[in-house]
Amino acid sequence: MTSRAATREERWLAVALWALAFAALWATESAVGFTRDESVYFYASESYARWFQQLWHNPSRALTDAAIVRAFDYNHEHPALMKVLFGLSHLLFHDTLGWLRPAAAFRLPAFALGALVPALTFLLGSAVYGRTAGLFAALSFLLVPRHFFHAQLACFDMPIAAMWLLVVYAFWRALDDRIWGVLCGLFFGLALATKHNALFLPFILAPFALWRAWTVSEKQPVARTGLWRVVGLFATVAVLYGVLLVALGPVGFQKKFLLLSPHTLLFAGLAVGAFWLPHELNRHHPPTALALLPLATMAVFGPIVFYAHWPYLWHQPVERTAWYLNFHATHNHYAWFYLGQLLRAPPFPLEYVLVKTALTVPTSLFVPMVTGLLALAGRAVLGLFERTRALVRVPGLTEALVGVNAVASLLIISHPQVPHFGGVKHWLPAMPFLGILAGAAVARGCEALVERLRVWRPGLSLATVAAPVFALLLLPALVGLVRVFPYGTSVYSELAGGLPGAASLGMQRQYWSSNVTAVLPWINEHAPPNGRVFLHEVHGLSFRDYQRNGMLREDLRPAGPFDADIAAYQYHQEFREHEFNVWESFGTRTPATGLYLDETPQVVVYQRR
């Protein structure tokens, strides 16, 4: 057996972890400001929800391309799943029931997805390394302040981390259970509908499916032949798509991708073959068929769910999907401050992802991640050689799956041409797996200690040792989280020297503008009636959101540095000119107030003289 189902007790613990995380996120969200992207998603979500209302009242009109584009054109840079959930939640809990403030209603689905990470991390970690490891991984995840911050936003970074984990979990379960094989494909579709990170999942999971199929089909010629047929099918379809692309050119390929075209015929052939071949194989050798099932479901359900979930694609699937993919393939590079240098364009430093992770994940959690990963890699290396193989437990497929997923997102973003802005959020999908490896490191230490101590105290339980160790390792993270909350984009680890150390190192002070919440009460108190306020870097929609959520006075109007009565400058190294514009315009270099987190300037407020 490669995978295993969760026990009843584990399932209950997972539910408890989900509930605890969900409650913690919801209970504290009101302090968290609206990031630039989040207000865009709020706006898009409302638009999408209105379309669903129209669909209910007037389906024939709602289903026209004009109506769909009117509703879904805004922010079509990202698929619609999360925004639809945000919008429907807002429609229900704010507009209809009036139970929640607008922002909380939007964010509720994000909490649900974010809370899924500790729960799933626990299930996977428990199954692979035991309950102690799973519990440590689960508890530590949201104690990383930047994780907690991202889990509170109506954005896609934490939802895609949850979806990634869900797909990997389903894939792993699918190795022994057909139902999970089907679910894996459906979850992959939902992951694609969440964020484009999911596009990398097949490349990461397919080798494992083939590895598994290869090992279980050993000495089974019929099964091996079936495996080669499936591989042949995928390879043939890939080659034929390649031929079409070369023959027609990218524009022609896109133009001729019609309902009745070789392109769709190939997909239909793949869909039929991908299910028929494993079905046939299942009659001769079920384990091989089972191993290949996730490949089939991901290849078929993924695109179908992606297309079906996004009305914007319904009338023009090819052009709009191509635009979406091209948008992310050619994404802008935003300025980003890193070790005293302003990174504006590629090539970016190769070690950036590693350094940024080391400087932002609490060190007491980062170090076990490193030792956990090194131990796994060390065992894999020792397992390669006959002389040393007997010394270690050679990692199997499951551990390799955890290890590869722990580094995959980090490696993808490490590529020097990939955009590097946004702190750690772009490689969040790796973090639960690194957490599991950290849990493994802590658990094996606790187990070894208990074994030694049982010489003197035979009845000693693992929990007696694990509890204080957990507390000790988690406490620094909790203290840091509480002190810097809700300013999650500003957090730096002990290794960095906290925020002051990171400022001296020349690291990005903050981003996304949500720290402005710290100075809103002062602005509400000091701005003149109908005053003009320059909230630097704050999106115009966020200004509106602060007002409608009761955080900023309704009479205040957005303004620029040259016509504002009050200016709140967000400290960014790349935007120093904006602060000096305020000096010039306001006739003063002396701030009125500001947010100085652990002494570091984050938001500096000026009042016109």
Added chain:
Amino acid sequence: MRSPRKLLRALPLVELGALVLVALACLAFQLRLPDRFPAEADYRAVAGWLKAEARPGDAVLLFPWWTEKARLYLPPELPVYGYLGSDGDDLDAHPRVWVLGQPELPRADAAGFQAAFLPGRTVQGAPRRAGRLELTLYENGRHRPRRFVASEAYARARVYLESPDGQRRDCAFDGRTHRCPGPPHLYVAPEWHEILYQPRRCLWMHPPGGEQRLVAELDGVPGGTELRLEGGIIFEHAWQRSPRLSTTYVVVEDAATRERLLEVAQPPGLEGVQKASRTLPPGEPRTVRVWVQADNPESRQMCVELLALGEAS
């Protein structure tokens, strides 16, 4: 010798020990961190000292450079310097510099600061402490007295656009700004701008484009001084390297003889303040022409300062 198997078995315990030690260090760091920050009373105490003892011309330098919270409290008439790179700033406009330091902050590199700051400076008295704040006065050996500052003399300047054939179109002075005919960015006035993170009060002189020049004629530049031209493209524009962008030229000429006294050229992609200087022979004050030119004026927002400096004190 212990067998490798035994060593491997001991590893988890060693690993746990290391993790516990790291966690203890982290906990100690987190719990002690708030003690490293100054209290509001400390800032007020320092502000009081400076109010009482600072002289006109003094400046405050922050260490580490980013500790700008002090601006909330310090006397507004006292210039406060703190920007990425300010440790090595000559601050040559100021005969005395007060260093307001927080040496106990994590990763505050006191040795690095001193290496950049101390050469040419002499400490005046012992450092004073207010909680975690440390205030130290230095005599600034890099001070250069100002004999002429263009951004202070600009109101008396004659400003015009000059074509290659010598034709001039005057830029009328409205009491604050010399405003030129054409697009609204063609004017000359002192403004605060950023040149590679450094805040600078300098003359905004945007090149008009083509072979045209924006010229400011300044009277009263004294002889026997060091004439120094400092200028740069502001904000993020200097970084851009597009081939369609042009090199920007800033030139200082003697108005009477048209002798080229100083010149800086800033090609696309070159960031920071560009400097040129020369010694002027003793003699009567002269009139100089400062002009800017760039074939393509796009993203060539130039800020310029012209100084005549006396001997180091």
